Amino acid sequence: MTANIESGKRRRPSPFNYTIEAKSPAMLTLRAWWPPILWSIVLLLIVVIVMGLGNATLHKTLTDALIKLMVVVGLFVFIGNSGILSFGHIGFMMIGAYAAAWQTCCPKTKKLFIPGLPDYLLTHQFPFMVSVIVSGLLAAFIALIAGSVLMRLSGIAASIGTFAFLMVMYAFYLRWDPWTRGASTMTGLPVHTDSWVMLGFCVVVMFGAFVYARSRYGLSAKASRDDEVASKAAGVNVVGQRLLSFVVSAFIVGMAGALFGHFLGILTVDSFGLPYTFITLSMLVVGGMQSLSGAVLGAIVISTLFEALRQLEIGFNIGGSLVALPGGGREVGIGILMLVILIFRRNGLTANQEVYWPFRGDAMAKTAMSRRS
Amino acid sequence: MGYIIQVIVDALSLGSLYALAALGIGLLFGVLRLINFAHGDFITLGAYALIVPAYGPDAIRFIADFHPVALIICTILVVVAIALLSELLVFRPLRYASAATLMVGSFALSFVIQNLIIMIYSGRPKSLNLWSDLTAIKFDVGGVDIALLPLLIIGVTMVLMVLLVLFLKHTPWGVQMRAAAEDFKMARMLGVRANFVISLAFVLSGALAAVVSLLFEAQLGILMFRMGTPLMVFAFIATVIGGMGSLVGSVVGGMSVGIVSSILQAGLPSEIRGYRDVFVFGLVILVLLLRPQGIVLSRATRERV
Numbered sequence: 001m002t003a004n005i006e007s008g009k010r011r012r013p014s015p016f017n018y019t020i021e022a023k024s025p026a027m028l029t030l031r032a033w034w035p036p037i038l039w040s041i042v043l044l045l046i047v048v049i050v051m052g053l054g055n056a057t058l059h060k061t062l063t064d065a066l067i068k069l070m071v072v073v074g075l076f077v078f079i080g081n082s083g084i085l086s087f088g089h090i091g092f093m094m095i096g097a098y099a100a101a102w103q104t105c106c107p108k109t110k111k112l113f114i115p116g117l118p119d120y121l122l123t124h125q126f127p128f129m130v131s132v133i134v135s136g137l138l139a140a141f142i143a144l145i146a147g148s149v150l151m152r153l154s155g156i157a158a159s160i161g162t163f164a165f166l167m168v169m170y171a172f173y174l175r176w177d178p179w180t181r182g183a184s185t186m187t188g189l190p191v192h193t194d195s196w197v198m199l200g201f202c203v204v205v206m207f208g209a210f211v212y213a214r215s216r217y218g219l220s221a222k223a224s225r226d227d228e229v230a231s232k233a234a235g236v237n238v239v240g241q242r243l244l245s246f247v248v249s250a251f252i253v254g255m256a257g258a259l260f261g262h263f264l265g266i267l268t269v270d271s272f273g274l275p276y277t278f279i280t281l282s283m284l285v286v287g288g289m290q291s292l293s294g295a296v297l298g299a300i301v302i303s304t305l306f307e308a309l310r311q312l313e314i315g316f317n318i319g320g321s322l323v324a325l326p327g328g329g330r331e332v333g334i335g336i337l338m339l340v341i342l343i344f345r346r347n348g349l350t351a352n353q354e355v356y357w358p359f360r361g362d363a364m365a366k367t368a369m370s371r372r373s
Numbered sequence: 374m375g376y377i378i379q380v381i382v383d384a385l386s387l388g389s390l391y392a393l394a395a396l397g398i399g400l401l402f403g404v405l406r407l408i409n410f411a412h413g414d415f416i417t418l419g420a421y422a423l424i425v426p427a428y429g430p431d432a433i434r435f436i437a438d439f440h441p442v443a444l445i446i447c448t449i450l451v452v453v454a455i456a457l458l459s460e461l462l463v464f465r466p467l468r469y470a471s472a473a474t475l476m477v478g479s480f481a482l483s484f485v486i487q488n489l490i491i492m493i494y495s496g497r498p499k500s501l502n503l504w505s506d507l508t509a510i511k512f513d514v515g516g517v518d519i520a521l522l523p524l525l526i527i528g529v530t531m532v533l534m535v536l537l538v539l540f541l542k543h544t545p546w547g548v549q550m551r552a553a554a555e556d557f558k559m560a561r562m563l564g565v566r567a568n569f570v571i572s573l574a575f576v577l578s579g580a581l582a583a584v585v586s587l588l589f590e591a592q593l594g595i596l597m598f599r600m601g602t603p604l605m606v607f608a609f610i611a612t613v614i615g616g617m618g619s620l621v622g623s624v625v626g627g628m629s630v631g632i633v634s635s636i637l638q639a640g641l642p643s644e645i646r647g648y649r650d651v652f653v654f655g656l657v658i659l660v661l662l663l664r665p666q667g668i669v670l671s672r673a674t675r676e677r678v
Contacts (some may be wrong), residue, residue, distance in 0.1 A: 156613065160610065278480050286477075328488040328489070329492060331485075331488035335488065339463055339481045343466040
């Protein structure tokens with residue numbers, strides 16, 4: 001068997017062609033958990049380097065990027081496993097963000113801005129971590145209700161259903177003055193979220209997403225993604241599995257929303273609209289939507305490009321004269337780069353696969369997989 | 374009585390605009406399975422084509438001062454050229470990619486166009502009156518003054534739809550397009566040229582976008598770099614609830630979305646009128662649940678095992 005695969009392979013020569021045999025239990029564990037471990041290390045390195053530079057603006061950018069990364073991982077849990085493109089998840093982010101504001105703002109601010117809250121919420125103030133978890137749970141609960149309706153749809157109709165859900169939530173929060181301050185800005189959230197907090201959450205969420213994707217539930221959802229009819233025939237409760245992944249991903253995205261609120265300290269309904277939806281979706285698609293590695297890599301690449309182009313927009317010196325991109329140039333650049341990536345890597349940068357290089361068994365499995373498809 | 378007529382005219386003219394925009398999206402979906410998020414930006418570009426490309430705060434009229442016939446032709450040419458260019462540069466290389474990739478590609482295109490507009494014209498809204506006579510002339514119907522413009526919008530939509538139907542049913546090119554929408558692979562085997570049919574779809578879609586942009590601009594009197602987006606959102610919804618891939622469906626969907634939101638606007642009690650969009654999109658979810666294939670069935674959406 002081994003010889004067969006070895007002889008039959010026509011792998012491109014790559015710098016990573018050497019492999020490590022996983023034999024000891026420790027190595028086997030490492031191998032099993034490799035993608036989230038690898039990405040945790042990468043994120044840790046990025047955070048350490050940026051914090052080491054000590055640039056406050058860069059630190060803020062990094063925290064913002066890590067929040068987006070968490071949203072993208074949340075999106076991956078649903079989109080990657082169920083195969084349904086969702087436009088609605090930023091709605092859950094908004095639910096989480098406002099739920100956090102209801103809990104952690106000081107009572108004085110709450111009476112001033114959002115007097116519609118029930119007395120218990122108005123007079124009490126909750127700790128940061130509690131509010132993040134509770135906000136995620138609220139988003140998950142809304143997802144359970146909305147999802148039990150929306151997940152009955154499939155394919156493009158389901159995508160549009162989630163889109164309509166986003167529009168419903170957006171329009172509702174925009175008018176719900178006594179709870180959200182409507183179109184005005186809600187201020188006074190305590191600022192707790194920095195890069196270290198986000199790093200912690202991102203690592204936990206990546207492991208969580210990985211465990212879910214490998215569990216029987218994740219595998220059932222994937223089966224329904226690849227062939228709905230066949231998976232039904234094999235006994236997969238398609239609606240139920242989709243609903244589960246919808247709820248799990250809404251929980252993650254809701255927590256990200258709460259962290260987002262505690263990062264900026266201010267909230268507007270307007271920041272949870274189509275632009276944020278599209279940015280996070282593009283990150284997922286550019287990375288490769290069916291793998292955790294794709295979600296993480298896409299978020300890192302797009303965020304880095306954004307920051308690099310921002311530096312260009314500020315301008316730099318060439319021979320004594322300041323060269324800068326005109327306003328809007330950064331976005332034009334990022335759009336064109338995204339198109340180029342999409343055109344040349346249709347299945348995303350990771351081609352929908354996890355990152356598995358150093359282990360012999362996985363290298364073989366990968367060859368076998370690529371031969372099959 | 375007069376108030377009801379006013380509501381009916383408003384509903385029909387809004388529905389007509391949505392229907393025209395939805396037709397532009399539906400045409401492309403039929404042939405290419407592409408949900409074109411950049412369609413709203415084609416509409417925006419049509420309106421911006423009327424002025425001189427300049428960064429200043431005022432709109433310097435350019436095509437806007439032409440004779441109406443020349444104006445219409447020039448705008449259509451500009452938008453069609455942009456539509457064809459985006460086909461060539463973006464959608465042709467992505468042709469065999471998955472629906473999600475295509476969709477994100479069209480979003481990236483829309484992002485590029487919007488920010489190009491900011492770069493060239495600046496992001497500030499500019500006021501531009503187009504054919505102000507149209508809103509000034511009013512008819513007295515049942516005691517209410519009805520402006521000419523909404524009636525014109527309804528009329529133009531009717532005429533364009535008849536023309537489109539005639540084109541699709543009775544010309545060789547139209548037949549080829551319908552064949553490609555029905556079964557692209559089979560059509561190609563029978564000698565339909567893929568590039569030609571897809572380009573044709575982009576031309577028609579661009580021309581429709583140009584007409585929408587002129588009518589919309591005449592109604593709005595202001596240029597904004599995101600003016601096409603709301604139209605695109607509703608048109609997109611309309612295409613889906615009408616039945617993806619069916620042109621009749623796009624029209625029916627656009628009309629119903631426009632009519633429902635106008636009626637809700639007029640009929641809801643004032644304290645919950647602000648929540649109108651909640652009801653509109655709630656209804657969309659309801660329609661999706663009751664008829665996931667859309668109001669009008671087409672072969673393209675039927676799932677095959």
